Amino acid sequence: MSEGLRERKKRQTRQRISEAALGLFVARGFDRVTIAEVAAAAEVSVNTLYNYFEAKEDLVLPPDEASPQRLADIVRARQPGESAARAVLGRLRDELRRHDRKVGLTAGFGPVFAMMRAAPTLTARLEDLGRQMTDALTAVLAEETGAAPGDRTPCVIAGQIGWFHSLVYGEIGRRIEAGEQPAAIAEALLELLDVVEETLSERALGYAIREG
Template identity: 35%
Template sequence: MATNTGFDLGPDRDLDALPLRERKKIRTGIRIWRTAIGLFAAKDFDQVSVAEIAAAADVSKMTVFNYFPTKEDLVMAPMEQHLGEPARVVRERAPGTSAVAALRDHYLAALAAFDPATGLNDDQVVLDVVRLVHRTPALAMRAAAGFGQQAQAQLTAELLAQDPAHDELTAQVAGAQLLATRLTLTTGNQLRMLAGERAADALPDALDRARRAFEMVERGLGDYCAATP
């Protein structure tokens, strides 16, 4: 993960189970992030200063930087918590499960849960973030570097570690194919949401497209890197 905000912005985060100090920290971070996204969406990323965000969130500028070391982190940090997800899915898959099957099943489950990481989510804040990344060159470049280079490097390393033959080229090609598949599907879902489709309406087709896409990869990779029972 390129940036650690120290909190999870996901909707399922159970704050009540945490100590008071930790709850306050997380809620402050969420308030800063949501304030920043609202301002960026209203005025554009380059037209909003960190000082303006701090004032709107009723915190100091230093507090903003304590949570988000750079202005780009205010948009990208929650997304980048998913950078290591493909490698983790491969690492934690059940015995006998191929890397392709593990990543396919994980992606299908995430789609069904309308996980923003799949692009299939029509929550307004999520759409604001996606729109910002698509229209802001600095954010688009960072997304490409993170979800392309960094995520692929982590996944390739995990595949190589799991491969009994320790074939570096195969691990590199497999990692590239698997992440390209996820990225293609996610980008398509994002564009549908930005065009105004409802996530619930798009779900059946998104699931079908995901199954077809991973099937194409599976034909080439087969049960490569299947964990032994």
């Protein structure tokens, strides 16, 4: 289905606001830029901006891209015969090979990452996002495996998946700050994921395999 005129205009406005915000945040720092200044730079009203982004932090971490359901959604979409952990490992490998923006490997992301690291509200949101991802994944694993209320296995498995997911992002950030190029970062992280897979127990790698 082709994109209609109204949808295209909304997408273009959203993109214009996002680009204006990131430009200002990188140049001056997240905390030093007001919503009114972003709106003016994007040539929209403050009310219009809030129609697209409910909070200032959403301009950097939009919910549709930085979703608390990310890990849960990956696991829900896994293929028959695939476990929860292997589904997430596979998705991360795919995103690394494609230099996907979801893992921060797009050109020019270095200054954006540095800006995010310098903003306490953004780092706090990222930490909270990680916890929400793990909690959502725990709920999915418990439901799909029929775990008893006192069974902590879904929580432990979700915690391990959340750990290596966060490990990947942390290592990408460290390498971006060191000035490494996306291709080199992707190669190094693919090797890291191999180590992660070799290190995880068979119980973790084989948990919640989707039936065919």
